[in-house]
Amino acid sequence: MKTDQIGKPTNRVDGRLKVTGEAKYAGEFNVPNLAYGVVVNSAIAKGKIKKIDTSKALELNGVLEVFTHENRPGYVWFDKNYKDMDAPPGSPFRPLYDNEVKFSMQPIALAVAETFELARYAASLVQVEYEAAPHDTDFEANIERAYVPEEYNSGEPPEPWGKPDEALANAAVKLEGAYTHSSQHHNPMEMHASTVVWEEDSKLTVYDKIQGVMNTHQYIIHAFSMQPEEVHVISPFVGGAFGSGLRPQYQLFLAVLAARELKRSVRITLTRQQMFSFGHRPKTAQRFSLGASKDGKLEALKQDVFAETSRFEDYSEDVVIWPGVLYNVKNAKLTHKLVGLDVYTPLDMRAPGGTTGIFALECAMDELAFKLGMDPIEFRLKNYSEKDQNEDKPFSSKELRECYRQGAEKFGWEKRNPEPRSMREGHNLIGWGMAHGAWEANQAEASAKAVLEPDGKLTVSSATADIGTGTYTVMTQIAAETLGLPLEDVIFKLGDSSLPDAPLEGGSKTVSTVGTAVKSVCNKVREKLFELAQQVADSPLTHAKFVDITFEDGQIRLKNDPFKAVSIAAALNQNQGKAIEEEVSSKPADGQSDYARYAHSATFVEVKVDEDLGTVKVTRVVSAIAGGRIINPKTARSQILGGVVWGIGVALEEDTVMDNNLGRFMNHDLDKYHIPVNADVHDVEVIFVEEHDSIVNPLGAKGLGEIGIVSVAPAIANAVFHATGKRVRELPITLDKLL
Incomplete structure (x- = not known):
């Protein structure tokens, strides 16, 4: 044994x-005398509620209450200064606080009834009269009004090093490019839900969809002025979250409010459409200016990032740290500004900042390598970073070179004809692309x-x-x-x-x-x-x-x-x-902070692009990962496979469409918000490169949840260029951009 x-x-x-089916999720814990809540969301993006009429809903037999800003309990503590464990700088949104509407689909009422069906019908009877105010959700129109926040929650640009403007002006080979992606939504299988059980001694047992029960616990005791021992939070299983469950969402607050006021157990489960009313990967635009010597040495790099946030919180991501982590560049300047819009605050979404920043960086580097006439791997090896230039620290370990070698060998990279449109199969253009990535290995x-x-x-x-x-x-x-x-x-x-x-x-x-x-x-x-x-x-x-x-x-x-x-x-x-x-x-052990601690990846992709229709199919992916000691190769492989599948979605499909006239995300369901299905995913191979790291933690293990996604989208974009000769700098790469 x-x-x-x-x-x-x-x-x-x-x-x-x-x-x-024995595993129970937040919306599946059944208790006696359970009531059901359904949220009413605002129909406008900005303004005030002039009148809210709940009388028709309250006439229904079995409707217990309809909560609004007008009758919310006075004992609820709305402290603008309290922040949950994942809150960015600013004042967090507080449901039912007053009559002000800050964003479309804002929760403005809660109907509670004996059954879910009755609560849903009651919610449909709530009549609201608004005083609409002009809203602004147009990201592009507001880029020139972008600002530097007083405080970054992450993504603070490092100080410039060298003389980037002078070096760029003198560089033999130059490249400029702008790269964008639209807002994206998490869409986990399990919708956000909270079941709040009212105990006889006024204590609460709360089943919540959350990525950390202590955050829900702290949120409740602060928001409702309760003692720690009065609240017990349980979340044994989470049906996917990808960052959407880092912060307590509004269904939790409303369920606790209703349970305390009605003195009975209450459950609220959000609909798929309501899942689009909070948190998302922010729409982002990036401008790169690169300069290199004729032999391919990177001389200068400038990156300017513009990302959306709400009016009430300054959310930022690690978009600008990647050039200093992934490349050796003598002169660099990186900036990160926010664009305030009438939307809900964005939220961490798998590899926040990395998925965004590495996409643009790796596409720009691929463009520069092509301009130099260099193989993409040769170019990256020429500019290989031996330290994190952002903080001037050596890496605790780094086996990225081995990721290149093993990944390229398995993929057959040496057979690649570098000329765009040179490889084909019938009416399909064949493209081979690659990119590399990194993700923090924190403790x-x-x-x-x-x-x-x-x-x-x-x-x-x-x-x-x-x-x-x-x-x-x-x-x-x-x-x-x-x-x-x-x-x-x-x-x-x-x-x-x-x-x-x-x-x-x-x-x-x-x-x-x-x-x-x-x-x-x-x-x-x-x-x-x-x-x-x-x-x-x-x-x-x-x-x-x-x-x-x-x-x-x-x-x-x-x-x-x-x-x-x-x-x-x-x-x-x-x-x-x-x-x-x-x-x-x-x-963390003493001395750990003296090192830059990252997992690394190299992703190789084959695409087939229909020359007549412009449709893109990802036919092969090889993902080589240096993630320290792998505790369980089976679940680890699943993590990387999931990242690759999501990377396909980021590159080719995911796009939350904002109607600026309404200030609302329009494709707020899985019918119109496209994500990869089985037919989109073909041959995917995962390689774990052996890597020993005695610094990162006593186990020598690095996280794998994010490293699997960060280099996938740029590898696909680079493969599409190789196939078609057309460089698409805006994600997702849809057929209309290729025709």
């Missing part, structure tokens, strides 16, 4: 629960608890989340291997605010952060077990030191003589029938 778990392709420990502070029962069963817990990434599984693997236990003897618990504190699951840092805490707490249990093993009669470990032993196959063994061992069961027998219980908090 070998108990090596880390690095082993392992099925999801929660997989059976999900495929059998935060987290806590974990471990309880080893007398029967040898281990339970480890932390208030983290599993948004479909495999957190349950990898944490179980880490705990099992650390203590030498079989996987079936370990249970990992998450998604509960009563568990040890953990940060939001986002930014590809959960394995690094919570995994380190899990390993640390299991190491504490190891120490206790070792002490007990030394007390066993005739123990071969009596005179051993802790560094001399290892935990394998349910035994505590001497490293230099594995036949000398004490079973974990025998050691537990020395604990007088009591469990071993430990809790720890872990944080």
Whole structure:
């Protein structure tokens, strides 16, 4: 019975629960006397509510209440200064605060009834009279009025280095280009929902769709002036989030408000259309100016970014950090400005800033390489960065060169004819493109608890989340291997605010952060077990030191003589029938911040473009990833596959269309907001390049959620150019832009 778990392709420990329907999500917890709420959204983008008439709704038998700004409870604490754990600078939106309308589809009322159907009908009867004010949602028209925020939540440009203007003027080869993409929406399978259970002692048990229960917990106790012990938040499963669940959304606030006022349990589940009323990847425009020597050495780079935000919060992303991370450039200047519009605040969406910034950067570099007559890989190797120029720090590890080599070899890159329109198959033009990318490998502070029962069963817990990434599984693997236990003897618990504190699951840092805490707490249990093993009669470990032993196959063994061992069961027998219980908090090690910590990728893509119709099909993708130690190759591969699929959507399909006359996103459903389906996804191969990193965290693991997407869209765009000879700088690349 070998108990090596880390690095082993392992099925999801929660997989059976999900495929059998036993896994319950926020909108699926049924309790007695449950009422249902349906949100009424504004029909205008800006102005005031002159009159709101709820009388027809309230006449219906079974309608409990219709909440508006006029009758919201006075005890609710609306502190403009309180921010949730993921809030950008500014004043967060507060539902039903007053009669002001700040954006289209703003929640302006909540109908609560005995059944969902009745609540929905009641909501349709609420009549609203508006005093509309001129709104402005036109991004392009407002770019010249863009501003530098007083504070960036991320994406603050580094100080310029060198003499970029002078170097650009003197460069032998120059390139200028503008790159844009429209707003994009997360569209997870599970809509946002909150089930708030009213307890007899006025306490609340809240089931919420959230990427971190502690954020919901803190939000409720501050917004409603409640004590921490009065609120219990549970979120065991999340049906996709991709950043949309980082912040508590308005259905949570309204459900808590209704439950407290009506003194009964309330559930609110948003519709797919309402999912477009909060948060999105911001529309962004980027201007690049590049200069290089004739032999391909990058001499100068200027990047100017303009991104949308709301009127009430300054949201920004890491769009401008990538040139200094991915390239060695002597002279650079990077700027990042915001365009305030009458929309809801944008929100982190898978690889925020990276998906946007690396797309434009890698397309611009491909254009420059073509202008220089250089192979795209040769150009990147010529300008390979050995340090993060933004912060003048060496990388903790970087195997990007090996990503190039292995990816190119698997793809067959050496067979590429560099001339555009030179490769074809019947009426299809064949294009081969590549791009590389990076994503931060951060670690935060987290806590974990471990309880080893007398029967040898281990339970480890932390208030983290599993948004479909495999957190349950990898944490179980880490705990099992650390203590030498079989996987079936370990249970990992998450998604509960009563568990040890953990940060939001986002930014590809959960394995690094919570995994380190899990390993640390299991190491504490190891120490206790070792002490007990030394007390066993005739123990071969009596005179051993802790560094001399290892935990394998349910035994505590001497490293230099594995036949000398004490079973974990025998050691537990020395604990007088009591469990071993430990809790720890872990944080980044001293000196870690002296290094730039990133995962890297190289993506190779083949496209086929119908010469007559302009349709694009992505037929082959090879994604080579340097992500440190891979804890579970099976779930890790799934993460990269998901990133590739999404990258296809970013490049070719995703486009939330704003009608500036109405100030509203118009294609707010999955019929008209296009995402990849099975027919869009063909041959995808994932390569994990071996990478050892002793600095990034004790596990040596880097996050994989974001690195899989960042270089996909530019690789596709570059392949489309190679196929057609036409450079499309605006995403998505639709057939009308190619015809």
